[in-house]
Amino acid sequence: MAKAKKPHSIGETLIKPCLVSCAGILLGESAVSKMKQVSLSNDTVKSRIFDMSCNTKSQLLAKVKASPVFAIQLDESVDVANLSQLIVFVRYVHDQSIEEDLLFCRPLETTTQAADVMQLVEVTQFLEQRNKGDLKAAVSDEVFQCRLAFLADMFSHLNELNRKLQGVDSDIIGHRDKVNAFVSKLELWRGKFETGRSATVFPTLARISETASGVSDVLKNEVIIHLNRLLDEFQHYFPDFKSDNPMMVDxxxxxxxxxxxxxxxxxxxxxxxxxxxxxxxxxxxxxxxxxxxxxxxxxxxxxVAFPSTYLCESAFSSMVEIKTKSRNRLIDLESDLRCTISKVEPNIEALVKAKQMQKSH
Known part of the structure; x- marks a missing residue:
């Protein structure tokens, strides 16, 4: 249930009735009476999920303590109940490989006020734009269409880079190489645009400019300025990426x-x-x-350093599925979230030995 991100109550209302019915059809009434004794109440399911979460967490901490180095990454987001949730991941060395897993998830006492402010600003800007009478004229303008086409192509390239930087089992050196390659491409594209050879790089712009009067000198200068600013931004955010390989002996x-x-x-x-x-x-x-x-x-x-925020973003997506509007009173998400996304499997045999059979009341 936790892995499927489902409410704990379906154990009693859905899963157990199905199991009882199957037992009666396949095994007879004696099996039905035994199956009815299995407790799948909301509290029991919650308790078992908590036990499995504690077990996997203990295994994880043992691995982290045995690792020669480790790194942590943390981020926070607001859930459906407007409660800030802090998620922390750990990356460590184990069994001749680098592994990463959820360290913990904790609710924060305050909400994310900055996110609330940004949402208000976006709505305000949208309403102001809708009230402009010249919006249709601006969209129909050929220069505007060419600018929009260039941005569409540029964001397509940026999205491609973003996809390359996502996923598990990556490292900061590989990301460094991908970013350096993209910066080199920006320099190449700038040169192609200056010499009129950008059709393959910016296909949408090339298609729109054919139906318009072509790319004007003003627009060409704007594109070159934009590419230069992108290069400056990459160099600002990644100042050390152009340096020598850190793994060189020198x-x-x-x-x-x-x-x-x-x-x-x-x-x-x-x-x-x-x-x-x-x-x-x-x-x-x-x-x-x-x-x-x-x-x-x-x-x-x-x-061992985290190359991106991919894990946190994936965890927040799982959090949204776990804590829905119908489960908005759920505050402690760590147990369910750990059972959902953790790569460490709980030791079921040890957990079963620690428990005694409980009859359903």
């Missing part, structure tokens, strides 16, 4: 001479080269922790 701290020597031992290790060819970057360095601990820790410190 970039290790000068006082850490033993790391440099250990790194050179690794470079000339034929067995390590074979492992590198077979495994991902994260798995390779997690594997090397036993043989080359100091170099591996230096590498894992970079790789």
């Amino acid at each position: 970039n290790f701290p000068k006082e850490a001479e033993d790391i440099e020597e250990q790194f050179l031992d690794l470079v000339h290790d034929s067995a390590a080269k074979a492992v590198f060819a077979e495994k991902s970057l994260n798995a390779f360095w997690a594997t090397m922790h036993g043989s080359y601990p100091r170099v591996a820790v230096a590498a894992l410190t970079l790789l």
Whole structure:
């Protein structure tokens, strides 16, 4: 029920009646009486979900404590009851790989006032725009259409980059490479636009400009200015991405001479080269922790960092499905959320041994 993000009450109202009916058809009345003794009440289901959540959390904390390095990421959002929920994820090294999981979810005492303000501003701007009498004329203007077409193409490229930066099992070095590639593309597109070779890069603009009077010099200058500003923004938000690869031996701290020597031992290790060819970057360095601990820790410190907010965003999507309008009194989401998204499986056998059979009242 927790994995399916369903209300706890369906255990008693839906699942148990189905089980009783199936038991009667397949196994007879003796099985029906036994099935009726199984407790699936709202409180029982909530208690079992809490137990499984505690069990998986204990396993997770043990893994994090055993990890040579770890990183945390946190974000907050407002649920359907206007209650701020803080979500924290942890990324750590375990079993020769880098893993990530939900650390905890806690309700906050205050609401997200900034989000409320932004919603008010957006509505106000929309109403002001609807009251403008020249809106239709602006949309029909050829220059406006070309500007809109360019923005459509540009956001298409940005969305493609955003998709590449999403997903699990990624690392900050891979994201660094993707961002650097996009910055190089911006420089290429700027050059193509200046020389009139941008049709393949901005197809919507090319199509609209064919029906219009072409791309004017004014619009061309606006596009070039916009691309220059995008380049400035990327360089502002990612100032270190153009620097040398942080994994180069020359970039290790000068006082850490033993790391440099250990790194050179690794470079000339034929067995390590074979492992590198077979495994991902994260798995390779997690594997090397036993043989080359100091170099591996230096590498894992970079790789264990969260490259994006994808996990938090996914968790908030699950939170919306769990806490609906019909369940708006649900305050503590951690147990349900952990059972929904955690990669750590609860130890059911240990949980069952700790419990005694309870008859339904």
